[in-house]
Amino acid sequence: MERIEQGPLLLATSARGRVTAGRIAAACDEINPHPCAFSTEAEQGCDEALRASYRAGLPCVVLGEVGAVAVTLAPLLDARGDHAGAVVVVAEDGSAVVPLLGAARGADALAERIAEVLGVRAAITAVEPSRPRPGRLAVVGLGPGAHALMAPAARLELDRAQDIIGYNTYVEMAGPFRPDQVIHGSDNRCEMDRARAAFALAAEGRHVVVVSSGDPGVFAMATAVLEALDEHAEPAWHAVELAVVPGISAAQAAAARIGAPLGHDFCILSLSDNLKPWSQIVHRLELAARADLVIACYNPISRARPWQLGEALTVLRGVRDADTPVVLGRDVGRPAERVRVTTLGALDPQEVDMRTVVIVGSSQTRHFSAPEGRDWVYTPRWYPQPAEQD
Ligand code: SAH
Secondary structure (H helix, E strand, C coil): CCCCCCEEEECCCCCCHHHHHHHHHCCCCEEEECCCCCCCCHHHHHHHHHHHHCCCCCEEEEECHHHHHHHHHHHHHCHHHHHHEEEECCCCCCCCEEEEECCHHCCCHHHHHHHHHHCEEECCCCCCCCCCCCCCCEECCCEECCHCCCHHHHHHHHCCCEEEEEEEEHHHHCCCCCCCCCEEECCCHHHHHHHHHHHHHHHHHCEEEEEEECCCCCCCCCHHHHHHHHHCCCHHHHEEEEEECCCHHHHHHHHCCCCECCCCCCEECCCCCCCHHHHHHHHEECCCCEHCEEECCCCCCCCEECCCCHHHHHHHCCCCCCCCEEEEECCCCCCCCEEEECCCCCCCCCHCCCCEEEEECCCCEEEECCCCCCEEEEEEEECCCCCCCC
């Protein structure tokens, strides 16, 4: 819609019309009050002013009747119409606003502004081509499972969502949902397919939420979504409003249950060699152990990867003491939660499954039991200083 560069001329021929013109002028800075006097002569003067304004291509607002204005301008309505001014007619009592001529040249916009001032609806007859509204795609971290451990921002996204996409277990964790919300649960592990499906929906204007457990940026969907966007040049995908809502990651949730094992420098490694070579994992484990980082291992073992954890433990035992505390957090934040402490020497891979996060302490990590038997593990914030030299 075109902006009106010059303030429109405001023409009124009756006392009543002048009052309404005054209301419009007072509310619209850009309108130039120029009411005509109320007399036969002035009425003729008004017709002249209207014709002159129309011919000059200037916007004009007339307080009067559509029929009378049409008659006044009729002799000028020819092929030149394209360059002529916008004309808006307003009922003298302010009850109706009609963009009579030049809808695309600003009459519709002006009529809407005036109608707003007068508290009525403009009689807009032009139909605007409907432009698709850009959608929204939020990648949301659900936290470890318990609703109380989910960020309110994540809850808000889920409540606003029209479509929810994710691995079945996590979608269930995020629910219940309303009947109007569409659930796209999947049991396949193809994150990229899910990410592309999410963009396809959001590009149509839908409000889509993709759910991940824990934090969506830790071995989860936020990365897949960004990969999908990065490989796809489609402007409609880039127009989508994209948001990542963080969540409490498994290592943080497990750490909090047992004390503060991540209290000093730590790292998170995935032991899954589905997406990276096993040699890379061994190399990182070794360096992390030598750097004396606390190591949180995600994806520690699965049916398809039965031997990797045993080999990882061999690497770690080569660097770190056998009595190093190890925390096993299984189903943390879920009904079946079990968090316990063992040592690097005693840990048997059989005790671990894919629903477990394994936190291997540093040389400084401590384990103690309170008198009633509760285990606590923490890593001090400080390191022993080397003895001062004299
Ligand atoms: N985005 C998730 C991690 C996905 S990788 C997060 O930030 O937590 C999947 C691995 O995370 C599992 O194999 C397990 O090691 C760990 N994990 C996820 N949720 C867990 C939970 N509730 N309890 C224990 N470990 C969990």
